[in-house]
Amino acid sequence: MSTKNRIAIVVSIISVIFIGGFITYTLLRSDTVTDVVVIGAGASGMSAAIEAADAGFDVILLEKMPYVGGNTARATAGINIVGSPFQDEMGIVDSKELFVNDVLVSGHSLNNKIMVEKLANESSDALNWLDNMGADLTDIGILAGHAVPRTLRPSGGQPVGSEIVRVLKKNVDEKGIDLRLENKAISILTEASGEVSGVSVVDRSGRTYTIHAKNVIIATGGFGGSPEMYVYYNQELKGYKTTNSPSATGDFITLVAPLDVKLVDMSYIQTHPTVSYEYGMLITEAIRGNGGILINNKGLRFSDELENRDLLSADILSQPDQEVYLVFNEEIKTSLASSSDYINMDIILSADTLDSLAEQMRIDKQTFQKTIVNYNQFVAQQSDTDFGRRSLERTLESGKYYAIQVIPGVHYCMGGILIDDKARAIDSKGQIIKGLYASGEATGGIHGLNRLGGNSLLDAVVFGRIAGRLGQK
Ligand SMILES: Cc1cc2nc3c(=O)[nH]c(=O)nc-3n(C[C@H](O)[C@H](O)[C@H](O)COP(=O)(O)OP(=O)(O)OC[C@H]3O[C@@H](n4cnc5c(N)ncnc54)[C@H](O)[C@@H]3O)c2cc1C
Structure with missing residues (x-):
């Protein structure tokens, strides 16, 4: 055999192996x-993924972005826990009933009370779970609308979201969960009977593939990152800036559109009162x-600066020229490490004296x-x-002083997929859709007209875990 023929045979064999491998990979x-x-x-x-893996299920976790975290990674102020050891240490008297009452007052009693009670009942277990995974949630503070301090964040007042994302991602990795970044779910597949049978996905190369699964959990977050969507559902929000991640595009809406899933409270969209006038960046309620x-x-x-978010937002918008400043001092800054982020940005005014700040x-x-002297007396x-x-934590007697011009901005979507207390998606006839679960900001009904600060992370962890148990408990 000539050398030329030998080379041709070798090239053919390599081609067959390569093409065969490619076809096998594609089929798989x-x-x-x-x-x-x-x-x-x-x-x-x-x-949800961690809880499902712990229950012995095989799990694939899809994430459309090149990184995990979504809006969670942006959270700063804290997560609400009733009856934490930190409340005990400080002699703070709290109860599930008091917490439920605060949630209902904030939500104008349009909340699903059963779900709110579930949130209250599961909160200390959520803390233990996060604690066992290594989360630092040891600093306690009060947020707007709460009767007592119960909102936890990392020591020194560091941002809460990045800490929660850090421990959850670490556990996803340690448990060997199949996390697929830049893999976007584009549709949910169902049998003729209506039962869920899988998900259609586009991967980072633009190729579409199918995952067959009898259980699908929708945890895509809300739609506060998409001005088109929030204006579509609530036209009063035209022109508002948003605090949300660009990932919050309401994908759950298109995913469930062909199914008979019930969406609730879609026009209930929360504005956060203190968003930087210049860049739309959230200035933490803490x-x-x-x-x-x-x-x-x-x-x-x-106004009472700790008034519920919807009422305080309205108060700000009714001020002359809608020009309002958040004023604080060095002592407050030091109490919250997360506030240092604002100091070096050109959104902040600072001065050694009140006159110079004015x-x-x-x-x-x-x-x-006169206003500051009065306030110090209060x-x-x-x-x-x-x-x-409702809470008078610190005087503003000593500098350095800081001021940030703020305006309300779109912050949180109270509406979404209707679920029951086992995180099972409900259809328009009130029936459970077999195999379909949802949790977090993609769901609606828990928070009523106005979510209480610190409750979204609790909701995401509590109902994410419940969803991961696939209706078992
Ligand atoms: C600036 C800011 C500060 C906040 N501070 C607090 C706070 O202090 N306390 C509090 O309780 N709440 C806070 N919140 C609200 C809270 O962070 C969120 O509501 C909560 O984290 C939502 O969690 P989630 O898991 O439901 O959604 P997300 O954290 O938004 O995660 C959803 C994920 O789904 C991915 N995804 C979307 N569509 C698809 C798809 N088709 N395929 C694959 N992946 C997809 C997204 O990329 C994203 O990573 C804050 C929100 C913001 C914006």
Whole structure:
């Protein structure tokens, strides 16, 4: 045989092996079988995936972005836990009933009370679970609308979201869960009977493949990152900036559109009162919780700064020129490590004296001085006779002083997929859709008209875990 022929044979063999391998790989990828597919790797999806893996199921966790975390990674202020050891240490008297009452007041009683009670009942178990995985949730504070401090975050007031994402991702990796980044779920497959049978996915190369699974958990988050969507569901939000991740595009809506899944409360979209006027960046509620106040361009306070988010947002929008500043001092800054992020940005004004800060805010110095002196007195006497502020943590007696111009911005979608207390998706006739579960911000009904700060992370972890148990408990 000539050398030329030998080379031709070798090339043919290599080609057959390569093409065969490619076809096998494609077939395998196009026909994957697993027990559970979780769509979305935020707090809710990762909690579901871990719980399902712990129950012995094979899990594939899909994430459309090149990284995990979604809106969860942006969370700063904290997660609500009733009856934590930190409350005990500080002598804070709390109860599930008090917490449920705060949630219902905040939600204007349009919440599903059974789900709210579930949240309250499962909160200390959620803390133990996160704690056992190595989460640092040891700093406690108060947020707007709460009767008592019960919101936990890492020591020194570090942001809570990155800590929760860190421990959940570490556990996903340690458990060997099949996490597929840049793999976007594009449709949910069902049998003629209506039972779930899998998910259609587009991978990072643009190729579509199928995962066969009898259980699908939708944990795609909300739609607050898409101005088109939030304006579609609530036209009053036209022109609003958003605090959300660009990943929050409401994919759950298109995923369930061909199914008979019931969506609820879709027009209930929360604005957060303190969003940076310039960049739409969220200025954490914990600054107000730790003592920050709001001042209008007349140099006056105008509300209880710890009023529920919807009411405080409305108060801000009714101020002259809608020009409002969040004012705090060095002591508050030091109490919250997360606030350091704002200091080096050009969104913040800073000064050693109140007069100098007033000058920069272009407000009347004497009025501003008087407002601060008054406020300090309220703190000293622990009673705000102007606006009935519910928690008076710190005076603003000493500098350095800081001010950030703020405006309400779109923050959270209360609406979404209707689920029951086992995270099972419900159809328009009130029936369970076999094999379909949902959790986190993709669901609706728990938070009513206005979510209480710190409750979304709790919701994502509690109902993510419940979803991962596939209706077992
Ligand atoms: C700036 C900011 C601060 C906040 N602070 C707090 C706080 O202090 N306390 C609190 O309780 N709540 C807070 N929240 C709200 C809270 O962070 C979120 O509501 C919560 O984390 C939502 O969790 P999730 O898992 O449901 O969704 P997400 O964390 O948004 O995760 C959803 C994931 O699904 C992925 N995904 C979407 N569609 C698809 C698809 N088709 N295929 C595959 N993957 C998909 C997304 O890329 C994303 O990674 C804050 C929100 C923001 C924006």
